[in-house]
Amino acid sequence: MLPQPVRAALRRVLYPARFHLHPALSRYTGPESVVTWAVYEAGFHLWRRTWGRGARLARPIFLIGCPRSGTTIAVDLFALHPEVANLSEAPETWDPRGYEDFEADHHWTAADVLPEDAARLHARFEYHRRWHGRPRFVNKYPRSSVRIDYIRAVFPDAVYIHVIRDGRAVAASMLQALGRRRRGQVKPDMPFTHPPGWRGLIRQDKAEQVALQWRAVVSYIVSKRAELGPAYYEIRYEELCERPRAVLGAAFGFVGLGADEELLARLPERLDSQNYKWKQQLSLQQVETITRTEAPLLEELGYSL
Template identity: 30%
Template sequence: MTRKIRLPIVLLGAPRSGTTLLGKLFAAHPDVAYWEEPRPIWTQGNSWRSDDRLDASHLTEGIAQQIDGVFGRFVLRSGRTRFAEKTPSNLLRIPFIYALYPDVRFIHLVRDPRSVVASMRGMLAKSPDARRVLSRVWETPLGGWPAQIALAFRGMVEPLWRGGRKRFWGPRPPGWQSWIGLPEEIRLAKQWNGLVETGVTELGRLPKETSMVIRYEDLVRDPASSLDLLYDFAGLSREADTLAKAVALVRHPANRSIHGGLTVEQASQVTRETAPLLSTLGYPA
Protein backbone atom coordinates (compact mmCIF):
# COMPACT_ATOMS: atom_id res chain seq x y z
CA MET A 1 0.00 0.00 0.00
CA THR A 2 1.21 3.53 -0.78
CA ARG A 3 2.68 5.33 2.22
CA LYS A 4 2.21 8.99 3.08
CA ILE A 5 5.88 9.29 4.10
CA ARG A 6 8.55 9.01 1.41
CA LEU A 7 12.28 8.67 2.06
CA PRO A 8 12.04 9.05 5.85
CA ILE A 9 15.28 9.90 7.62
CA VAL A 10 15.70 7.70 10.69
CA LEU A 11 18.54 8.71 13.01
CA LEU A 12 19.95 5.82 15.02
CA GLY A 13 22.32 5.74 17.96
CA ALA A 14 22.70 4.49 21.50
CA PRO A 15 21.68 6.96 24.23
CA ARG A 16 24.27 9.65 24.99
CA SER A 17 25.92 9.19 21.60
CA GLY A 18 25.08 12.64 20.24
CA THR A 19 21.76 11.84 18.58
CA THR A 20 20.12 14.93 20.08
CA LEU A 21 22.73 17.08 18.35
CA LEU A 22 22.31 15.13 15.12
CA GLY A 23 18.57 15.67 15.32
CA LYS A 24 19.06 19.42 15.69
CA LEU A 25 21.20 19.45 12.56
CA PHE A 26 18.40 17.87 10.55
CA ALA A 27 15.72 19.98 12.22
CA ALA A 28 17.64 23.04 10.98
CA HIS A 29 17.00 22.08 7.35
CA PRO A 30 14.04 24.00 5.86
CA ASP A 31 12.61 20.91 4.16
CA VAL A 32 12.64 18.66 7.23
CA ALA A 33 9.83 18.08 9.72
CA TYR A 34 11.70 16.65 12.70
CA TRP A 35 10.16 14.69 15.59
CA GLU A 36 12.32 13.88 18.58
CA GLU A 37 11.73 10.40 20.02
CA PRO A 38 8.22 9.44 18.91
CA ARG A 39 8.73 6.05 20.56
CA PRO A 40 5.03 5.52 21.46
CA ILE A 41 4.15 5.86 17.77
CA TRP A 42 6.58 3.13 16.71
CA THR A 43 5.42 0.75 19.43
CA GLN A 44 1.65 0.98 18.99
CA GLY A 45 0.26 -2.50 18.75
CA ASN A 46 3.44 -3.85 20.35
CA SER A 47 3.50 -1.87 23.60
CA TRP A 48 3.63 -4.70 26.14
CA ARG A 49 6.76 -6.49 24.94
CA SER A 50 9.42 -7.33 27.54
CA ASP A 51 12.17 -5.79 25.40
CA ASP A 52 12.30 -3.23 22.58
CA ARG A 53 13.16 -5.49 19.67
CA LEU A 54 10.73 -5.56 16.74
CA ASP A 55 11.16 -7.25 13.37
CA ALA A 56 9.09 -7.44 10.20
CA SER A 57 6.82 -10.11 11.70
CA HIS A 58 5.49 -7.55 14.19
CA LEU A 59 4.27 -5.21 11.43
CA THR A 60 0.68 -5.75 10.35
CA GLU A 61 -0.88 -3.59 7.67
CA GLY A 62 -3.12 -2.06 10.33
CA ILE A 63 -0.13 -1.05 12.45
CA ALA A 64 1.66 0.24 9.35
CA GLN A 65 -1.26 2.48 8.44
CA GLN A 66 -1.50 3.82 11.99
CA ILE A 67 2.20 4.72 12.17
CA ASP A 68 2.35 6.16 8.66
CA GLY A 69 -0.84 8.12 9.25
CA VAL A 70 0.51 9.81 12.38
CA PHE A 71 3.79 10.71 10.71
CA GLY A 72 2.03 11.83 7.54
CA ARG A 73 -0.23 14.22 9.45
CA PHE A 74 2.79 15.54 11.36
CA VAL A 75 4.58 16.43 8.11
CA LEU A 76 1.43 17.92 6.59
CA ARG A 77 0.93 20.22 9.59
CA SER A 78 4.56 21.33 9.41
CA GLY A 79 4.29 22.53 5.83
CA ARG A 80 7.56 20.75 5.03
CA THR A 81 8.27 17.86 2.70
CA ARG A 82 10.60 15.39 4.45
CA PHE A 83 10.24 13.51 7.72
CA ALA A 84 13.11 12.85 10.14
CA GLU A 85 13.14 11.42 13.65
CA LYS A 86 15.46 9.96 16.27
CA THR A 87 14.56 7.27 18.76
CA PRO A 88 17.49 5.38 20.36
CA SER A 89 15.49 2.17 20.80
CA ASN A 90 14.99 2.05 17.02
CA LEU A 91 18.40 0.39 16.84
CA LEU A 92 16.38 -2.67 17.86
CA ARG A 93 13.65 -2.11 15.24
CA ILE A 94 15.56 -1.80 11.97
CA PRO A 95 13.85 -4.74 10.16
CA PHE A 96 10.46 -3.47 11.38
CA ILE A 97 11.11 0.05 10.05
CA TYR A 98 12.53 -1.22 6.77
CA ALA A 99 9.43 -3.37 6.24
CA LEU A 100 7.30 -0.27 6.73
CA TYR A 101 9.48 2.09 4.69
CA PRO A 102 11.72 0.28 2.16
CA ASP A 103 12.97 3.68 0.94
CA VAL A 104 14.14 4.70 4.44
CA ARG A 105 17.49 6.41 4.96
CA PHE A 106 19.12 5.20 8.19
CA ILE A 107 21.93 7.27 9.73
CA HIS A 108 23.72 5.47 12.55
CA LEU A 109 25.72 7.75 14.86
CA VAL A 110 28.27 5.91 16.98
CA ARG A 111 30.45 7.16 19.83
CA ASP A 112 33.26 5.66 21.90
CA PRO A 113 31.45 3.40 24.41
CA ARG A 114 33.63 4.56 27.29
CA SER A 115 32.34 8.09 26.80
CA VAL A 116 28.80 6.79 26.40
CA VAL A 117 28.94 4.71 29.58
CA ALA A 118 30.38 7.63 31.57
CA SER A 119 27.50 9.83 30.40
CA MET A 120 24.83 7.16 30.95
CA ARG A 121 25.96 6.69 34.56
CA GLY A 122 24.97 10.29 35.13
CA MET A 123 21.52 9.64 33.66
CA LEU A 124 20.89 6.84 36.16
CA ALA A 125 21.12 9.41 38.96
CA LYS A 126 19.15 12.13 37.17
CA SER A 127 15.67 12.93 38.45
CA PRO A 128 12.88 12.02 36.01
CA ASP A 129 11.64 14.92 33.90
CA ALA A 130 7.94 14.97 34.76
CA ARG A 131 7.08 17.29 31.88
CA ARG A 132 8.80 15.00 29.38
CA VAL A 133 7.10 11.92 30.86
CA LEU A 134 3.67 13.54 30.60
CA SER A 135 4.30 14.71 27.04
CA ARG A 136 5.17 11.13 26.09
CA VAL A 137 1.87 9.92 27.52
CA TRP A 138 -0.03 12.70 25.75
CA GLU A 139 1.43 11.88 22.32
CA THR A 140 0.75 8.15 22.74
CA PRO A 141 -2.21 6.83 20.70
CA LEU A 142 -5.11 5.93 22.99
CA GLY A 143 -4.61 2.17 22.66
CA GLY A 144 -1.07 2.48 23.99
CA TRP A 145 -1.94 4.52 27.07
CA PRO A 146 -2.01 1.63 29.60
CA ALA A 147 1.50 0.48 28.66
CA GLN A 148 2.88 4.02 28.48
CA ILE A 149 1.34 5.02 31.82
CA ALA A 150 2.80 1.89 33.44
CA LEU A 151 6.22 2.73 31.99
CA ALA A 152 5.97 6.34 33.14
CA PHE A 153 4.90 5.29 36.64
CA ARG A 154 7.84 2.93 36.95
CA GLY A 155 10.26 5.59 35.74
CA MET A 156 8.93 8.18 38.19
CA VAL A 157 8.48 5.97 41.26
CA GLU A 158 11.28 3.40 41.12
CA PRO A 159 14.09 5.87 41.94
CA LEU A 160 12.25 6.86 45.14
CA TRP A 161 13.05 3.53 46.80
CA ARG A 162 16.45 3.13 45.17
CA GLY A 163 18.14 6.15 46.68
CA GLY A 164 17.35 8.30 43.67
CA ARG A 165 19.13 5.93 41.27
CA LYS A 166 17.38 4.11 38.43
CA ARG A 167 17.76 0.36 38.11
CA PHE A 168 17.78 0.56 34.31
CA TRP A 169 17.47 3.45 31.86
CA GLY A 170 17.07 3.56 28.12
CA PRO A 171 16.43 1.01 25.38
CA ARG A 172 16.01 -2.63 26.41
CA PRO A 173 17.90 -5.11 24.23
CA PRO A 174 16.94 -8.78 24.53
CA GLY A 175 18.43 -10.18 27.74
CA TRP A 176 18.51 -6.85 29.56
CA GLN A 177 16.88 -8.29 32.68
CA SER A 178 19.86 -10.62 33.21
CA TRP A 179 22.18 -7.61 33.55
CA ILE A 180 20.37 -6.19 36.58
CA GLY A 181 22.66 -6.50 39.59
CA LEU A 182 25.90 -6.27 37.62
CA PRO A 183 28.28 -3.36 38.32
CA GLU A 184 26.90 -0.28 36.59
CA GLU A 185 29.70 0.16 34.09
CA ILE A 186 29.45 -3.49 32.99
CA ARG A 187 25.65 -3.35 32.72
CA LEU A 188 25.82 -0.17 30.66
CA ALA A 189 28.56 -1.59 28.44
CA LYS A 190 26.39 -4.65 27.76
CA GLN A 191 23.46 -2.36 26.96
CA TRP A 192 25.59 -0.34 24.51
CA ASN A 193 26.93 -3.55 22.99
CA GLY A 194 23.44 -5.01 22.59
CA LEU A 195 22.20 -1.88 20.86
CA VAL A 196 25.13 -1.08 18.60
CA GLU A 197 25.90 -4.67 17.62
CA THR A 198 22.27 -5.16 16.63
CA GLY A 199 22.35 -1.94 14.63
CA VAL A 200 25.56 -2.80 12.80
CA THR A 201 24.35 -6.34 12.05
CA GLU A 202 20.87 -5.38 10.84
CA LEU A 203 22.06 -2.47 8.71
CA GLY A 204 24.64 -4.78 7.15
CA ARG A 205 21.80 -6.94 5.83
CA LEU A 206 20.16 -4.08 3.95
CA PRO A 207 21.13 -2.54 0.60
CA LYS A 208 24.17 -0.28 1.01
CA GLU A 209 22.32 2.82 -0.18
CA THR A 210 19.92 2.45 2.75
CA SER A 211 22.32 3.36 5.56
CA MET A 212 25.26 5.49 6.59
CA VAL A 213 27.44 5.25 9.70
CA ILE A 214 29.17 8.30 11.17
CA ARG A 215 31.23 8.71 14.33
CA TYR A 216 30.29 11.42 16.81
CA GLU A 217 33.95 12.33 17.19
CA ASP A 218 34.24 12.99 13.43
CA LEU A 219 31.01 14.98 13.40
CA VAL A 220 32.15 17.44 16.06
CA ARG A 221 35.72 17.58 14.74
CA ASP A 222 34.64 18.61 11.24
CA PRO A 223 30.94 19.49 11.28
CA ALA A 224 30.92 21.25 7.91
CA SER A 225 32.24 18.29 5.92
CA SER A 226 30.22 15.81 7.96
CA LEU A 227 26.97 17.69 7.51
CA ASP A 228 27.54 18.03 3.78
CA LEU A 229 27.89 14.24 3.57
CA LEU A 230 24.84 13.68 5.79
CA TYR A 231 22.54 15.99 3.83
CA ASP A 232 23.77 14.53 0.55
CA PHE A 233 23.11 10.97 1.73
CA ALA A 234 19.61 11.94 2.90
CA GLY A 235 18.83 13.61 -0.43
CA LEU A 236 18.52 17.09 1.05
CA SER A 237 19.58 20.34 -0.60
CA ARG A 238 22.95 21.71 0.52
CA GLU A 239 22.80 25.47 0.06
CA ALA A 240 25.67 27.28 1.76
CA ASP A 241 23.48 29.31 4.12
CA THR A 242 21.53 26.22 5.22
CA LEU A 243 24.75 24.35 5.99
CA ALA A 244 26.24 27.35 7.80
CA LYS A 245 23.21 27.76 10.08
CA ALA A 246 23.25 24.09 10.98
CA VAL A 247 27.02 23.94 11.54
CA ALA A 248 26.71 26.85 13.97
CA LEU A 249 24.72 24.54 16.26
CA VAL A 250 27.75 22.29 16.82
CA ARG A 251 29.45 23.54 19.96
CA HIS A 252 30.35 20.20 21.51
CA PRO A 253 34.10 19.62 21.74
CA ALA A 254 35.49 16.25 20.75
CA ASN A 255 36.24 13.88 23.62
CA ARG A 256 39.41 14.91 25.44
CA SER A 257 39.56 11.59 27.26
CA ILE A 258 38.01 8.27 26.33
CA HIS A 259 37.61 7.60 30.07
CA GLY A 260 35.26 10.52 30.66
CA GLY A 261 34.18 10.25 34.29
CA LEU A 262 35.25 6.60 34.61
CA THR A 263 38.16 5.32 36.65
CA VAL A 264 40.90 3.54 34.71
CA GLU A 265 39.60 0.18 35.97
CA GLN A 266 36.01 0.98 34.99
CA ALA A 267 37.16 2.09 31.53
CA SER A 268 39.11 -1.16 31.20
CA GLN A 269 36.00 -3.17 32.06
CA VAL A 270 34.00 -1.32 29.41
CA THR A 271 36.80 -1.92 26.92
CA ARG A 272 36.75 -5.66 27.60
CA GLU A 273 32.97 -5.84 27.19
CA THR A 274 32.96 -3.92 23.91
CA ALA A 275 36.31 -4.95 22.38
CA PRO A 276 35.02 -6.56 19.13
CA LEU A 277 32.89 -3.53 18.25
CA LEU A 278 35.66 -1.10 19.19
CA SER A 279 37.77 -2.60 16.43
CA THR A 280 34.89 -2.67 13.94
CA LEU A 281 34.10 1.01 14.53
CA GLY A 282 37.72 2.16 14.54
CA TYR A 283 38.16 2.99 18.23
CA PRO A 284 41.33 2.19 20.22
CA ALA A 285 41.11 -0.78 22.56
Protein backbone atom coordinates in the same frame (compact mmCIF):
# COMPACT_ATOMS: atom_id res chain seq x y z
CA MET B 1 1.64 26.99 33.77
CA LEU B 2 0.42 24.21 31.50
CA PRO B 3 0.26 20.64 32.86
CA GLN B 4 3.44 18.67 32.21
CA PRO B 5 1.81 16.17 29.81
CA VAL B 6 0.50 19.02 27.70
CA ARG B 7 3.87 20.78 27.69
CA ALA B 8 5.54 17.51 26.71
CA ALA B 9 3.11 17.09 23.84
CA LEU B 10 3.74 20.64 22.69
CA ARG B 11 7.48 20.08 22.65
CA ARG B 12 6.98 17.16 20.29
CA VAL B 13 5.32 19.42 17.75
CA LEU B 14 7.43 21.97 15.87
CA TYR B 15 4.92 24.55 14.82
CA PRO B 16 5.16 26.38 11.48
CA ALA B 17 6.24 29.98 12.00
CA ARG B 18 3.72 31.18 9.44
CA PHE B 19 1.00 29.94 11.81
CA HIS B 20 2.04 30.81 15.34
CA LEU B 21 3.79 34.10 14.47
CA HIS B 22 0.82 35.58 12.62
CA PRO B 23 0.16 38.95 14.36
CA ALA B 24 -3.53 38.24 14.80
CA LEU B 25 -3.00 34.76 16.21
CA SER B 26 0.34 34.73 18.02
CA ARG B 27 -1.21 35.53 21.41
CA TYR B 28 -3.28 32.38 21.23
CA THR B 29 -1.26 30.04 19.04
CA GLY B 30 2.35 30.22 20.25
CA PRO B 31 4.37 27.05 20.76
CA GLU B 32 3.29 26.98 24.43
CA SER B 33 -0.40 27.37 23.64
CA VAL B 34 -3.00 24.67 24.13
CA VAL B 35 -4.79 26.15 21.13
CA THR B 36 -1.97 25.26 18.75
CA TRP B 37 -1.68 21.76 20.14
CA ALA B 38 -5.43 21.25 19.99
CA VAL B 39 -5.63 22.49 16.39
CA TYR B 40 -2.78 20.17 15.39
CA GLU B 41 -4.39 17.15 17.07
CA ALA B 42 -7.91 17.90 15.86
CA GLY B 43 -6.59 18.41 12.36
CA PHE B 44 -4.82 15.07 12.47
CA HIS B 45 -7.88 13.09 13.53
CA LEU B 46 -10.10 14.81 10.97
CA TRP B 47 -7.53 14.34 8.21
CA ARG B 48 -7.01 10.67 9.07
CA ARG B 49 -10.73 9.93 8.88
CA THR B 50 -11.14 11.76 5.57
CA TRP B 51 -8.44 12.78 3.07
CA GLY B 52 -5.67 10.97 4.92
CA ARG B 53 -7.26 7.55 4.86
CA GLY B 54 -4.65 5.10 3.59
CA ALA B 55 -1.89 7.74 3.72
CA ARG B 56 1.66 6.59 3.02
CA LEU B 57 4.87 8.32 4.05
CA ALA B 58 7.59 8.14 1.40
CA ARG B 59 11.35 7.94 2.03
CA PRO B 60 11.43 8.70 5.77
CA ILE B 61 14.79 9.30 7.44
CA PHE B 62 15.53 7.60 10.77
CA LEU B 63 18.46 8.57 12.99
CA ILE B 64 19.52 5.59 15.06
CA GLY B 65 22.24 4.80 17.57
CA CYS B 66 22.83 3.73 21.14
CA PRO B 67 21.38 6.21 23.66
CA ARG B 68 23.86 8.93 24.74
CA SER B 69 25.71 8.68 21.41
CA GLY B 70 24.87 12.18 20.17
CA THR B 71 21.71 11.28 18.28
CA THR B 72 19.79 14.22 19.75
CA ILE B 73 22.25 16.91 18.69
CA ALA B 74 22.58 15.17 15.32
CA VAL B 75 18.84 15.20 14.61
CA ASP B 76 18.44 18.76 15.92
CA LEU B 77 21.08 19.97 13.47
CA PHE B 78 19.79 17.76 10.67
CA ALA B 79 16.31 19.24 11.15
CA LEU B 80 17.64 22.72 10.34
CA HIS B 81 17.34 21.71 6.69
CA PRO B 82 14.35 23.62 5.26
CA GLU B 83 13.04 20.54 3.44
CA VAL B 84 12.83 18.33 6.54
CA ALA B 85 9.94 17.96 9.00
CA ASN B 86 11.20 16.60 12.33
CA LEU B 87 9.06 14.63 14.78
CA SER B 88 11.30 13.10 17.42
CA GLU B 89 10.73 11.20 19.72
CA ALA B 90 7.00 10.43 19.28
CA PRO B 91 6.79 7.58 21.83
CA GLU B 92 3.00 7.72 21.85
CA THR B 93 3.06 6.94 18.13
CA TRP B 94 5.66 4.18 18.24
CA ASP B 95 4.63 2.60 21.57
CA PRO B 96 1.04 3.60 22.41
CA ARG B 97 0.46 0.52 24.57
CA GLY B 98 3.67 -0.02 26.50
CA TYR B 99 6.02 2.95 26.46
CA GLU B 100 6.30 3.11 30.27
CA ASP B 101 6.50 -0.64 30.78
CA PHE B 102 9.98 -1.19 32.21
CA GLU B 103 9.79 -4.90 31.37
CA ALA B 104 8.86 -4.41 27.71
CA ASP B 105 10.96 -5.85 24.90
CA HIS B 106 12.08 -3.02 22.63
CA HIS B 107 13.44 -5.32 19.93
CA TRP B 108 10.74 -5.88 17.32
CA THR B 109 10.92 -7.75 14.03
CA ALA B 110 8.87 -7.76 10.84
CA ALA B 111 6.68 -10.44 12.41
CA ASP B 112 5.57 -7.92 15.05
CA VAL B 113 4.04 -5.51 12.55
CA LEU B 114 0.27 -5.22 12.91
CA PRO B 115 -1.76 -3.55 10.14
CA GLU B 116 -3.20 -1.00 12.55
CA ASP B 117 0.27 -0.09 13.82
CA ALA B 118 1.64 0.42 10.32
CA ALA B 119 -1.39 2.55 9.43
CA ARG B 120 -0.95 4.67 12.57
CA LEU B 121 2.76 5.29 11.91
CA HIS B 122 2.22 6.25 8.28
CA ALA B 123 -0.71 8.50 9.15
CA ARG B 124 0.91 10.39 12.03
CA PHE B 125 4.25 10.93 10.30
CA GLU B 126 2.75 11.82 6.92
CA TYR B 127 0.39 14.28 8.59
CA HIS B 128 3.29 15.92 10.41
CA ARG B 129 5.21 16.23 7.15
CA ARG B 130 2.20 17.85 5.46
CA TRP B 131 1.54 20.11 8.46
CA HIS B 132 4.96 21.64 7.90
CA GLY B 133 4.79 21.55 4.12
CA ARG B 134 8.16 19.80 3.88
CA PRO B 135 9.01 17.08 1.33
CA ARG B 136 10.94 14.86 3.77
CA PHE B 137 10.41 13.54 7.29
CA VAL B 138 12.96 12.66 9.99
CA ASN B 139 12.55 10.88 13.31
CA LYS B 140 14.93 9.96 16.09
CA TYR B 141 13.63 7.45 18.62
CA PRO B 142 16.04 5.36 20.72
CA ARG B 143 14.05 2.13 20.41
CA SER B 144 14.15 2.33 16.62
CA SER B 145 17.80 1.33 16.93
CA VAL B 146 16.75 -2.24 17.74
CA ARG B 147 13.74 -2.36 15.40
CA ILE B 148 15.31 -2.10 11.98
CA ASP B 149 13.52 -5.14 10.54
CA TYR B 150 10.23 -3.83 11.93
CA ILE B 151 10.78 -0.40 10.39
CA ARG B 152 11.78 -1.91 7.04
CA ALA B 153 8.51 -3.82 6.96
CA VAL B 154 6.51 -0.65 7.65
CA PHE B 155 8.63 1.79 5.61
CA PRO B 156 10.43 -0.23 2.90
CA ASP B 157 11.99 2.89 1.33
CA ALA B 158 13.34 4.34 4.59
CA VAL B 159 16.95 5.44 5.01
CA TYR B 160 18.97 5.16 8.21
CA ILE B 161 21.68 7.38 9.65
CA HIS B 162 23.61 5.66 12.43
CA VAL B 163 25.39 7.92 14.92
CA ILE B 164 28.37 6.11 16.47
CA ARG B 165 30.33 7.31 19.50
CA ASP B 166 33.22 5.92 21.54
CA GLY B 167 31.55 3.32 23.75
CA ARG B 168 33.49 4.39 26.83
CA ALA B 169 32.06 7.91 26.57
CA VAL B 170 28.59 6.45 26.02
CA ALA B 171 28.92 4.20 29.07
CA ALA B 172 30.09 7.10 31.24
CA SER B 173 27.17 9.23 30.10
CA MET B 174 24.70 6.42 30.79
CA LEU B 175 26.13 5.93 34.28
CA GLN B 176 25.88 9.65 34.96
CA ALA B 177 22.26 9.68 33.83
CA LEU B 178 21.51 6.77 36.15
CA GLY B 179 23.04 8.70 39.04
CA ARG B 180 20.81 11.71 38.38
CA ARG B 181 17.60 9.76 38.91
CA ARG B 182 15.56 11.17 41.76
CA ARG B 183 15.65 9.42 45.11
CA GLY B 184 12.66 7.14 45.44
CA GLN B 185 12.03 7.01 41.69
CA VAL B 186 11.26 3.57 40.34
CA LYS B 187 14.37 2.35 38.57
CA PRO B 188 14.07 -0.26 35.85
CA ASP B 189 16.67 -3.01 35.88
CA MET B 190 17.85 -1.73 32.50
CA PRO B 191 17.06 1.89 31.62
CA PHE B 192 17.38 3.21 28.09
CA THR B 193 17.00 0.94 25.07
CA HIS B 194 16.53 -2.80 25.62
CA PRO B 195 18.62 -4.65 23.01
CA PRO B 196 17.89 -8.24 21.96
CA GLY B 197 18.42 -10.52 24.95
CA TRP B 198 18.51 -7.58 27.35
CA ARG B 199 17.46 -9.55 30.44
CA GLY B 200 20.63 -11.60 30.17
CA LEU B 201 22.70 -8.40 30.23
CA ILE B 202 21.51 -7.14 33.62
CA ARG B 203 24.37 -6.92 36.11
CA GLN B 204 24.86 -5.77 39.68
CA ASP B 205 27.88 -3.86 38.40
CA LYS B 206 26.21 -1.11 36.35
CA ALA B 207 29.48 -0.20 34.64
CA GLU B 208 29.57 -3.65 33.10
CA GLN B 209 25.85 -3.49 32.32
CA VAL B 210 25.97 -0.22 30.36
CA ALA B 211 29.03 -1.48 28.48
CA LEU B 212 27.15 -4.65 27.53
CA GLN B 213 24.17 -2.53 26.57
CA TRP B 214 26.23 -0.31 24.23
CA ARG B 215 27.88 -3.37 22.70
CA ALA B 216 24.55 -5.12 22.10
CA VAL B 217 22.77 -2.11 20.57
CA VAL B 218 25.64 -1.14 18.28
CA SER B 219 26.35 -4.75 17.31
CA TYR B 220 22.72 -5.19 16.31
CA ILE B 221 22.79 -2.09 14.09
CA VAL B 222 26.15 -2.97 12.55
CA SER B 223 24.87 -6.48 11.77
CA LYS B 224 22.24 -4.86 9.52
CA ARG B 225 24.66 -2.83 7.40
CA ALA B 226 24.92 -5.35 4.58
CA GLU B 227 21.15 -5.89 4.42
CA LEU B 228 20.43 -2.17 4.33
CA GLY B 229 23.11 -1.50 1.74
CA PRO B 230 22.66 1.96 0.17
CA ALA B 231 19.94 2.80 2.71
CA TYR B 232 22.52 2.88 5.53
CA TYR B 233 24.89 5.72 6.46
CA GLU B 234 27.19 6.32 9.42
CA ILE B 235 28.09 9.49 11.28
CA ARG B 236 30.82 9.50 13.90
CA TYR B 237 30.08 11.70 16.91
CA GLU B 238 33.72 12.71 17.05
CA GLU B 239 33.71 13.90 13.43
CA LEU B 240 30.36 15.63 13.90
CA CYS B 241 31.88 17.69 16.72
CA GLU B 242 35.05 18.42 14.75
CA ARG B 243 33.45 19.26 11.38
CA PRO B 244 29.66 19.58 11.72
CA ARG B 245 29.19 21.43 8.43
CA ALA B 246 31.08 18.88 6.37
CA VAL B 247 29.54 15.89 8.15
CA LEU B 248 25.97 17.14 7.89
CA GLY B 249 26.49 18.32 4.34
CA ALA B 250 27.50 14.79 3.40
CA ALA B 251 24.52 13.35 5.30
CA PHE B 252 22.15 15.69 3.46
CA GLY B 253 23.61 14.50 0.19
CA PHE B 254 23.20 10.86 1.21
CA VAL B 255 19.44 11.24 1.69
CA GLY B 256 19.06 13.29 -1.49
CA LEU B 257 18.80 16.76 0.02
CA GLY B 258 20.75 19.70 -1.30
CA ALA B 259 22.89 21.83 1.00
CA ASP B 260 23.85 25.28 -0.26
CA GLU B 261 26.30 27.65 1.39
CA GLU B 262 23.53 29.59 3.12
CA LEU B 263 22.25 26.46 4.85
CA LEU B 264 25.70 25.26 5.86
CA ALA B 265 26.49 28.70 7.27
CA ARG B 266 23.61 28.25 9.72
CA LEU B 267 25.35 25.22 11.19
CA PRO B 268 28.03 25.65 13.86
CA GLU B 269 31.64 25.53 12.73
CA ARG B 270 32.49 23.26 15.62
CA LEU B 271 30.78 21.49 18.53
CA ASP B 272 32.22 20.89 21.97
CA SER B 273 32.95 17.18 22.21
CA GLN B 274 32.10 15.65 25.57
CA ASN B 275 34.25 12.56 25.03
CA TYR B 276 36.98 13.71 27.38
CA LYS B 277 34.62 13.38 30.35
CA TRP B 278 34.75 9.61 30.63
CA LYS B 279 38.38 9.75 31.76
CA GLN B 280 37.39 12.15 34.54
CA GLN B 281 34.09 10.58 35.57
CA LEU B 282 34.99 6.91 35.67
CA SER B 283 37.05 5.19 38.33
CA LEU B 284 40.03 3.11 37.25
CA GLN B 285 38.04 -0.05 37.95
CA GLN B 286 35.12 1.20 35.86
CA VAL B 287 37.44 2.10 33.00
CA GLU B 288 38.96 -1.38 33.12
CA THR B 289 35.56 -3.09 33.23
CA ILE B 290 34.06 -1.02 30.42
CA THR B 291 37.10 -1.23 28.18
CA ARG B 292 37.40 -4.99 28.62
CA THR B 293 33.72 -5.46 27.81
CA GLU B 294 33.70 -3.18 24.80
CA ALA B 295 37.20 -3.81 23.44
CA PRO B 296 36.44 -6.08 20.43
CA LEU B 297 33.74 -3.78 19.07
CA LEU B 298 35.72 -0.62 19.85
CA GLU B 299 38.62 -1.95 17.80
CA GLU B 300 36.30 -3.08 15.00
CA LEU B 301 34.93 0.45 14.82
CA GLY B 302 38.41 1.95 14.75
CA TYR B 303 38.72 3.30 18.28
CA SER B 304 42.08 2.98 20.01
CA LEU B 305 42.14 1.27 23.39
